[in-house]
Amino acid sequence: MRHIIDQAVAWQRRGTRFAMATVVRTWGSSPHGPGASMLVSEEGRIVGSVSGGCVEAAVCAIAEEVLAGAAPVLERWGVSEEDAFAAGLTCGGTIEVLVREVGAEAPLGRLAADLATGTPVALVTPVDSGGCLIVGGGTTTGSLGDPRADRAAALAAEGMLGRNANGLVTLGDGTTDDTACAPEHELLVQSFASWPRLLIFGAVEFARSLADMGTALGHRVTVCDARPAFAAAERFPRAHEVVTEWPDRWFRAHEDLFDASTAVCVLTHDTRFDVPVLALALRSGAGYVGAMGSRRTHEDRLERLRATGTTEAELARLRSPIGLDLGGRGPEETAVSILAEIVAVRRGGSALPLTLRAGPVHIT
Incomplete structure (x- = not known):
């Protein structure tokens, strides 16, 4: 949504008239929920989406009418049995969309x-x-x-x-x-709302791709490592914050900021760093806690965490080895698997292929 607002501001400053279409209600399966928006300029440029492609052409036609002087329009679309190929949602849901012009005075x-x-x-x-x-x-x-x-x-x-x-x-x-x-x-x-936080402990090579992709998914990304040579800001240009500090010390100083939308990823492979911060993270309100490493590393880490007093219920929260099994290799594909697991945990997804699931694709 941020890029849509940025584009709207750019058009405002340029004096370009445009309409905004926004999803206000959904029923059944729909690609986007309420709040999803799309811009249509007087020049015919389109930014954003309200349905993933199902009704965009019809929305553009209404936007042209609104920009020609028509009143705001609240329109509903869905699949009809009479004509499944008419403008509608081929995914089987129904959406209601508000289309109105956004004036130059809008702040x-x-x-x-x-x-x-x-x-x-x-x-x-x-x-x-x-x-x-x-x-x-x-x-x-x-x-x-x-x-x-x-x-x-x-x-x-x-x-x-x-x-x-x-x-x-x-x-x-x-x-x-x-x-x-x-x-x-x-x-x-x-x-x-405020951005969900992605906390990456261990400024290793895998952290670079994870920080980049995490930012692209709308997280506020912090990278923390006690080693100055690793925690260099130029290595993580898209992270919001790069910190040189022992992970557990930094975590203790900021723990009141973390909630169910916070994801903690520990990537260092070093028990001096991993165990203290994981013990804190597993007791915190963070919604996701994962750690990189082999299954042997994971078993050793569990024993070390038990020695710190971490309970079995807390240990059950630990996602390790971190990420979903995508069969990928390298930093980029590993970042995809980690973020896929974070999204599944946060959204309540099954992480199964959609071909193996019954019912609506998009759960409202």
Whole structure:
């Protein structure tokens, strides 16, 4: 989503008019959930996707009408039995998409700045009118055109941002304490929570590919190693932070930042580094803890961790050897297997080939 907002800001600054199409509801199997967006410029350029290709052509046609002066459109698409080849979702689901023009006055610059720093922020836009509101950190930027609506929308958006939720909310239906005095509006709220953290301990060659790909998947990446020659910032140009420190010391100093979205990857193959930080990570709130090494290394590591007082329940959380069995080799393919396992754990995926699973491809 960040690249979509960056493109929208670039078009705003250039004076290019554009429409934004955003998924507001889904039913059944759908490639993207609420909040997924696509831009269509007056020049016909397209950025992003709302359905993975199923309805993009139809969305473009509506965007052209909106840019020609039509009101915002809330349209629903799904597969019909009468014509399976008509515009619809061939994956079998149904989506509802809002298409509206985004004006030059929309404060997307603040949204882009917050996204660049990983600051939690929400974008609020009315379904049937202009204006928009950026909400986050107790402050708002922009307006829906009425101070009462702005206050009510900010309260509703803060609540959804706290849950990292996307979708529609109606002011005036008791959603917030202020809605009783606010004009009724149906609003689309897009939440952008703080980035999930990827902590890589051991600045080895495999860590370089893992840091690059982790950043591409939207993580805030920290690489930590006690050896200055390894923990050199130029070796990890896409990491957000490269730290020269003993892993367990750094972990203790930052443990309050870690939650279920945090992934810890220990890659050093050195018990002096591995065991102390793994003992801390397995007791922390981190949602994923993995360590690189052979099965013999894993068994030795387990015994060393037991000696530190790590319980069997805590040891059961350890993903080691790290990653899914993809049969890959080398740093890049290993990074794919590690990140695939992190995604599966975070999203509750089975990690099985889809050909072996029944039911919808995308679980809503």
